[in-house]
Amino acid sequence: MKFIFVLMLIFSSQVFAQSVNLPDWNYKITDIAKLNVKKEVLYSQMNREFIKTGESICSNRALMWVNDFKVNYNIDAAKVFLFYTGKTGRVGRKTWWYHVTPVVNENGALWTMDAGFGGWISNPLSIQDWFFEFAGTKNCQEIKANQTELIERMFVTTVFPETTQYGKADCYYHVAPAGYWTPESVAMGLLGKDYEGKPVHYVRDGVDDGDLYQACVEASTSSFGRVFGGNKKKCQAYVNSGRYPRN
Numbered sequence: 001m002k003f004i005f006v007l008m009l010i011f012s013s014q015v016f017a018q019s020v021n022l023p024d025w026n027y028k029i030t031d032i033a034k035l036n037v038k039k040e041v042l043y044s045q046m047n048r049e050f051i052k053t054g055e056s057i058c059s060n061r062a063l064m065w066v067n068d069f070k071v072n073y074n075i076d077a078a079k080v081f082l083f084y085t086g087k088t089g090r091v092g093r094k095t096w097w098y099h100v101t102p103v104v105n106e107n108g109a110l111w112t113m114d115a116g117f118g119g120w121i122s123n124p125l126s127i128q129d130w131f132f133e134f135a136g137t138k139n140c141q142e143i144k145a146n147q148t149e150l151i152e153r154m155f156v157t158t159v160f161p162e163t164t165q166y167g168k169a170d171c172y173y174h175v176a177p178a179g180y181w182t183p184e185s186v187a188m189g190l191l192g193k194d195y196e197g198k199p200v201h202y203v204r205d206g207v208d209d210g211d212l213y214q215a216c217v218e219a220s221t222s223s224f225g226r227v228f229g230g231n232k233k234k235c236q237a238y239v240n241s242g243r244y245p246r247n
Contacts, residue, residue: 018108022078024145024190027177029105030076037073039106039113039124046115050234050244051219053116058100059182060219061116065102066178067207071242078103080112080127081154081183083143083172088135089159097159098183099134103127103175110175131171141169145190154187155195179204181211213239 020029032039047068051061062079069075082099089095101114104124111124121133131140143150147166160172180186181204188194188202204211216235234245 018105020078020105020108020110022175022177025177027078028076029078029103029110030074031105031107032073032075033107035073035075037075039104039111042069042073042075042104043113043115043124046113047244048115050238051116052222053118055222056116056219058116060215062100062102063181063207063212063215064219065113065115067212067242069102069104070178070207075104077113077178078105078110079176079178079180080110080130081174081176081186082131082134082140083153083174083183084135084159085162085169085171086159087162088137088171095159097157098154100183101130102178127173127175131173135171137170139169140171140173141167143172143174148191151187151190154183177204179207179211181208181215185211209239 018031020031021027022029032042046065051064053061066077066079069077079100080103084096084098089097101112101116103110103112105111110127112127112130113124114121114130125133128138131138145151149164150160150166150172153160162168162170174186176186176189180189184195185202185204188200189204192199192201194200194202213235216238217230217232220235221230231245237243237245
């Protein structure tokens with residue numbers, strides 16, 4: 001009887017496990033529930049020591065974290081890129097034009113894993129709640145693969161307009177596969193061309209080692225430290241092994 005009950009539990013977990021597909025990319029986001037991984041545990045174990053969360057750029061640490069999910073848990077995560085308008089881009093004394101964070105799938109629902117802000121963000125958030133935390137609104141329009149005008153703006157490091165031919169929004173977003181590092185890389189992947197309009201075949205089915213190395217060097221050292229070589233050896237070791245070096 002006990003054996004039958006265990007089989008029923010296994011069967012039920014397989015039935016309810018749900019991959020999330022990104023149709024614009026032909027990419028599946030792993031359901032962590034199928035791997036018996038809790039999003040809260042995953043969040044608590046994200047590296048915040050080697051990665052300088054207070055000094056690093058969001059895209060660099062996000063690339064390292066999605067790589068960690070894959071290496072340590074075999075999780076194919078994703079990222080959500082948030083693009084600001086003039087209405088929402090003010091963050092303290094700075095103006096942000098974009099922000100990005102890793103995303104995981106738990107039972108068919110997407111959760112942001114933004115571990116770079118200490119006591120402010122202390123747990124996984126739904127995408128909508130993440131929008132509200134970082135843009136002060138949930139009125140964010142999804143950028144689709146056929147919305148060329150919006151995608152081309154990913155090449156330009158300025159805030160987006162509130163009104164376009166696709167409607168009016170306080171902010172915009174796009175969920176992309178884990179390997180796409182920056183807004184420019186997302187644009188090249190969707191459009192098949194670079195910022196000059198030249199055709200390119202830009203595919204990131206997984207995290208690229210060269211991208212990861214550069215992201216690591218930038219995320220693990222200050223700009224002053226990079227002048228003196230930064231963590232180049234440690235970052236190469238991290239890329240090769242998938243493990244963080246001891247400081």
